[in-house]
Amino acid sequence: xxxxxxxxxxxLGLREGMSIFTxxxxxxxxxxxxxxxLNLFLLMQQxxxxxxxxxxxxxxxxxxxxxxxxxxxxxxxxxxxxxLKDVPIKRIALLSAIAMLLILFVYxxxxxxxxxxxxxxxxxxxxxxxxxxxxxxxxxxxxxLRLVLVVTVCWLxxxxxxxxxxxxxxxxxxxxxxxxxRTSFYIVCFYFLCLFYFSFPFRYRLSRKFVLIAPFVLYVAxxxxxxxxxxxxLLNKLFSSRFRINAGSIQALTPINVLVGYKMPPDTPxxxxxxxxxxxxxIVSVFLFLSVYVKGCVRMRLHDLRLFFPFIISLVVSGxxxxxxxxxxxxxxxxxxxxxxxxxxxxLRSRYIFRPFGAAESSKEIHYA
Numbered sequence: 001x002x003x004x005x006x007x008x009x010x011x012l013g014l015r016e017g018m019s020i021f022t023x024x025x026x027x028x029x030x031x032x033x034x035x036x037x038l039n040l041f042l043l044m045q046q047x048x049x050x051x052x053x054x055x056x057x058x059x060x061x062x063x064x065x066x067x068x069x070x071x072x073x074x075x076x077x078x079x080x081x082x083x084l085k086d087v088p089i090k091r092i093a094l095l096s097a098i099a100m101l102l103i104l105f106v107y108x109x110x111x112x113x114x115x116x117x118x119x120x121x122x123x124x125x126x127x128x129x130x131x132x133x134x135x136x137x138x139x140x141x142x143x144x145l146r147l148v149l150v151v152t153v154c155w156l157x158x159x160x161x162x163x164x165x166x167x168x169x170x171x172x173x174x175x176x177x178x179x180x181x182r183t184s185f186y187i188v189c190f191y192f193l194c195l196f197y198f199s200f201p202f203r204y205r206l207s208r209k210f211v212l213i214a215p216f217v218l219y220v221a222x223x224x225x226x227x228x229x230x231x232x233x234l235l236n237k238l239f240s241s242r243f244r245i246n247a248g249s250i251q252a253l254t255p256i257n258v259l260v261g262y263k264m265p266p267d268t269p270x271x272x273x274x275x276x277x278x279x280x281x282x283i284v285s286v287f288l289f290l291s292v293y294v295k296g297c298v299r300m301r302l303h304d305l306r307l308f309f310p311f312i313i314s315l316v317v318s319g320x321x322x323x324x325x326x327x328x329x330x331x332x333x334x335x336x337x338x339x340x341x342x343x344x345x346x347x348l349r350s351r352y353i354f355r356p357f358g359a360a361e362s363s364k365e366i367h368y369a
Contacts, residue, residue: 010099012076014028020103061281070263070264070280073280077288080337089338094154117133118130123180138322144188148191149314149331190317211316218274249262258282259282270323272319273325274320311338
């Protein structure tokens, strides 16, 4: 793992931690992008300028940034898919876990020293809801969810002893009691149920199929429920009006937006990773996700399946109600890293990509090596 890869991964963690205190992370974002560019240049030079379909996806995402700057998050993810392919998962997991624990330490220190302050509001879910120094009462729970997912995966990779990590359920309940953040609380509980289920030595054929079709089902459910939410007001209320809010953004979509993404108005909430992918990079970013996801799940060995499926399915399910795996943070990078480790990238032959002007058309423009 190169020093450059370590630097931009650390900066990703720094940006994630800075979001607690400020939304002014432009300089860090520029530094991450510059380091990823340099990392890609050196890697391609080392590999003889070989190109894969994921290089083409990265190339396709860049023009969209001019229309919608938030597409940079999908660019960061596409970079990570290419740059971390041959890096051992243990190094990525360990570095991510250390960065997450450092973020926790900085947050606790800032909170106790008075740099950030708690405030409360009367929650529609009943009782007072605490912000705990964050800008939203849901954010503490989501930050804890990402911390639990990354740290426990790292723990299981190195130690495989599951019993101690169940202690994470105690802070999970405490955060829920203070903030009333239901989504993160339920997902953490769901994650540990999955860990328990995958502790037993089964073949998991049905489980693999369930995990494989989950994003397709949730994509359809997201759009359908946003269209028909008026007929199910109780369901919409159960999900804190997410379908009503997201429906307005879906109605504003045009065919062009499906191709290049949708530039949302400022301060518009978006509580769905499935919609966020489409909005941040159009159909290209959706293809990136589904391509990596399907290949990774289909070809995952039983040993890795038992270890990583709880993490994978928990992130996917949480994406139905929160923008989780469409954000360029450490849990998302680890998510993609686990998936790309399960299959090999096929190199595209450059003579079919960069055909000389005037050359005869081939029946296949891109051939796989």
